[in-house]
Amino acid sequence: MKDKALIVISETNINLKIFEKTHLIIGIERGCLDLIKKDINIDIAMSDFDQVTQEELEIIKSKAKKFIAFNPEKDYLDGIAAIHYLHDKNIKDITMIVNPSKRYDMNLTIIDYVFNYNVKIFNEKSVIFKLNSGENVIDFNKYQDFTYISLFSLKDNEITIKGMKYEVKNIELKAFNSLAYSNKFLPYVDPKISIKDEVMLIMTK
Known part of the structure; x- marks a missing residue:
């Protein structure tokens, strides 16, 4: 099977x-x-x-x-x-x-x-999947057709985002908070998202 x-x-x-x-x-x-x-x-x-x-x-x-x-x-x-x-x-x-x-x-x-x-x-219009704790690299070539990138956490979290329109370092992301919504790719850059706990990543065209 x-x-x-x-x-x-x-x-x-x-x-x-x-x-x-x-x-x-x-x-x-x-x-x-x-x-x-x-x-x-x-x-x-x-x-x-x-x-x-x-x-x-x-x-x-x-x-x-x-x-x-x-x-x-x-x-x-x-x-x-x-x-x-x-x-x-x-x-x-x-x-x-x-x-x-x-x-x-x-x-x-x-x-x-x-x-x-x-x-x-x-x-x-969308693709949604889980990012595990630690550093996650997103393949720009695979997802470049998507416009908006959002992160949703079930727990109080800490995130660092590099290589996207809005970069942050070690900021607190509260559970169920929309602080990490509506980010965007930079052309031909594979962004890195580092997180303390798992999050749901939502990409939308």
Whole structure:
């Protein structure tokens, strides 16, 4: 079995074909329909499927190699339940395609995904992942299409930023504070972000 997984929750214009050879492809809810539309093999379709019609559900069943229907009265959201399933299979390198929702509570789940499960999240406008304590170097060439770079911490933290528009040295970043929001790359410079404790990095176009 592959040791990496791609969880697709949202419909996007992202080319997902590049993941087929390297990742186990997991479809959640309407993410399954996006994979089907893109003609990408679904290794596992899993969800409570309360956001699809009966006709769409039958299509998903016919296209997925494996189909797992969750009880709607489960303890976890679909995405978290999928991560638990993958962890049970010893797959911990997980990337998730998900768009922001009109529901703020659902948007806040990215904090759980990133900090507790080390999931990398992206969509057409953003990429979000965890930086561990110590010095982190960000590859400008890989992320130069993104405009804004923000850091979010769950703990009182200390940060040093070099090689970005706004540089700081050993400043205090309070938990849940927006002090480190909306920084920017310098052209062709790989910035260095040093942190006392882990943070969530959010890049937005």
